[in-house]
Amino acid sequence: MAQAEVLPEVTKFTEQPKMIIGGKTADAVTAKTFEVIDPSTGKAFTEVPLGDLADVDAAVAAAREAFEDRRWAGLRPGKKTEVLFKIADLIKRNIPELAQLESLDSGKPVKLASGEIWAAAEAFRYYAGWPTKFHGETNATDDNMFSYSLREPLGVCGGIIPWNFPMIMASWKVAPALAFGNTVVLKPAEQTPLTAIRLAQLCLEAGVPDGVVNVVTGLGPQAGQALAQHDNVDKIAFTGSTEVGRKILHATEGNLKRVTLELGGKSPNIVFADANIRRASKGSMMGVFLNSGQVCTAGSRILVESSIHDEFVESLVESTESMKVGPALEEDTGMGPVVSKEQLERVTGYIDIGRSEGAEVATGGGVPGDLNGGYFVNPTIFTGVRNEMRIAQEEIFGPVAAVIKVDDVDEAIAVANDTIYGLAAAVWTESLSKAHRVARGIRAGTVWVNTAGLYDPGISFGGYKQSGYGRELGLQSMETYTQTKSVWINLK
Ligand code: NAI
Ligand code: MG
Numbered sequence: 001m002a003q004a005e006v007l008p009e010v011t012k013f014t015e016q017p018k019m020i021i022g023g024k025t026a027d028a029v030t031a032k033t034f035e036v037i038d039p040s041t042g043k044a045f046t047e048v049p050l051g052d053l054a055d056v057d058a059a060v061a062a063a064r065e066a067f068e069d070r071r072w073a074g075l076r077p078g079k080k081t082e083v084l085f086k087i088a089d090l091i092k093r094n095i096p097e098l099a100q101l102e103s104l105d106s107g108k109p110v111k112l113a114s115g116e117i118w119a120a121a122e123a124f125r126y127y128a129g130w131p132t133k134f135h136g137e138t139n140a141t142d143d144n145m146f147s148y149s150l151r152e153p154l155g156v157c158g159g160i161i162p163w164n165f166p167m168i169m170a171s172w173k174v175a176p177a178l179a180f181g182n183t184v185v186l187k188p189a190e191q192t193p194l195t196a197i198r199l200a201q202l203c204l205e206a207g208v209p210d211g212v213v214n215v216v217t218g219l220g221p222q223a224g225q226a227l228a229q230h231d232n233v234d235k236i237a238f239t240g241s242t243e244v245g246r247k248i249l250h251a252t253e254g255n256l257k258r259v260t261l262e263l264g265g266k267s268p269n270i271v272f273a274d275a276n277i278r279r280a281s282k283g284s285m286m287g288v289f290l291n292s293g294q295v296c297t298a299g300s301r302i303l304v305e306s307s308i309h310d311e312f313v314e315s316l317v318e319s320t321e322s323m324k325v326g327p328a329l330e331e332d333t334g335m336g337p338v339v340s341k342e343q344l345e346r347v348t349g350y351i352d353i354g355r356s357e358g359a360e361v362a363t364g365g366g367v368p369g370d371l372n373g374g375y376f377v378n379p380t381i382f383t384g385v386r387n388e389m390r391i392a393q394e395e396i397f398g399p400v401a402a403v404i405k406v407d408d409v410d411e412a413i414a415v416a417n418d419t420i421y422g423l424a425a426a427v428w429t430e431s432l433s434k435a436h437r438v439a440r441g442i443r444a445g446t447v448w449v450n451t452a453g454l455y456d457p458g459i460s461f462g463g464y465k466q467s468g469y470g471r472e473l474g475l476q477s478m479e480t481y482t483q484t485k486s487v488w489i490n491l492k
Pocket of ligand 2: 220244
């Protein structure tokens with residue numbers, strides 16, 4: 001199958017991608033760089049600055065200055081709306097370029113990457129509506145007083161993001177920060193630094209003033225840690241592993257900055273006997289294997305009612321085996337590689353653990369024969385899984401599904417909730433009452449019924465339990481990107 005040609009814009013951009021600080025391109029203070037690897041080949045195709053403490057300092061100083069002089073917050077609300085719409089338009093206009101960059105950087109098939117870029121633009125479109133629509137209130141007082149509240153930005157917002165959906169994650173941090181008048185320092189994942197840089201360039205092109213959106217590329221324990229710890233940063237929005245989420249929380253305690261954490265998951269995908277089996281198996285398959293299983297809400301625990309277990313597994317295996325594993329830029333690829341050598345080792349390690357725990361491999365269970373240097377894993381379905389097994393409890397973040405038998409609604413809810421995580425769940429049933437019982441019974445931030453993996457910028461997203469706290473998107477993001485001030489005026 002044909003490999004898509006790399007676009008000239010992509011080649012040009014990858015010649016010399018740099019950080020964006022104070023509206024200008026920047027090398028690391030140390031002049032050091034690190035390689036960016038294409039997961040489909042295992043080969044480096046460009047390098048980016050290895051930002052560290054000094055670079056974070058410079059970016060935070062630029063963001064602080066841009067916040068304090070109100071070059072962004074002070075603009076007419078309608079002007080901010082116009083700029084945010086412009087960013088959305090520029091992202092949409094550049095979908096082919098951004099999608100290829102994302103594919104090369106992360107290994108995801110180009111069609112999926114195009115959808116991701118589109119969704120990032122949609123986040124900006126949604127947030128473009130906010131500057132003209134949020135405001136404070138008039139408070140109740142006696143006749144001697146007048147009181148009102150101002151709803152104000154937080155200040156400098158740090159965004160620390162993962163590699164699974166780099167452009168969506170960047171837009172979920174940058175768009176709300178801008179909509180509510182903040183400035184931003186973004187630290188993309190070291191595996192996928194490119195589209196964040198490109199997004200910052202597009203923000204400048206759209207008319208975002210210098211210093212309002214800054215990007216520092218670098219490693220988590222250095223640049224990430226420096227940002228989380230920085231006394232001049234007012235908020236950190238983090239998406240990533242629960243383990244690093246804990247580190248972020250400790251790092252932020254010095255100045256008590258605001259924190260939102262969107263962390264790991266081990267989401268249940270429950271299929272009841274009365275479900276439409278075909279629809280449920282296709283949906284469950286996408287729910288766990290989309291983006292090579294590298295999705296925080298992946299339905300990686302598939303709970304199936306015993307009476308339909310064999311029929312369902314057969315259908316699930318069939319739709320899984322129809323998906324072609326291959327390089328991201330090949331047009332008929334259904335599932336690309338995982339993002340890095342570390343992830344490849346981690347995922348195949350879990351496949352070994354599953355076998356040694358006594359689970360059976362219904363399909364997959366290893367790497368394809370012809371790897372050609374890429375980080376490919378065959379989509380793997382384990383059956384005979386008990387919920388206490390490690391493959392049912394630990395976030396694998398790769399194309400590995402654990403199928404667990406359950407006997408009724410109560411057992412399904414109990415098993416679904418028997419996890420430290422609570423990010424999402426999917427339920428497949430034709431029974432209205434069963435759907436609502438489960439939706440109420442599950443301790444998770446999102447529940448999908450007869451669908452899976454849907455997001456919308458207008459619908460809040462976040463975790464219960466160790467999947468994190470705070471909500472992104474929707475009305476609730478106003479609370480996590482602003483603070484209120486009560487003003488008292490003596491009228492006598
Ligand atoms: P990670 O949590 O280490 O990385 C996420 C972001 O945090 C990156 O930008 C990284 O540079 C930064 N970071 C890392 N250490 C940091 C520190 N000490 N201080 C500040 N920032 C830091 O994720 P990683 O190591 O790439 O993947 C490991 C596992 O984490 C995956 O196998 C998966 O289970 C989970 N993960 C979950 C994600 C989710 O969305 N729930 C996303 C990415 C990974
Ligand atoms: Mg890490």
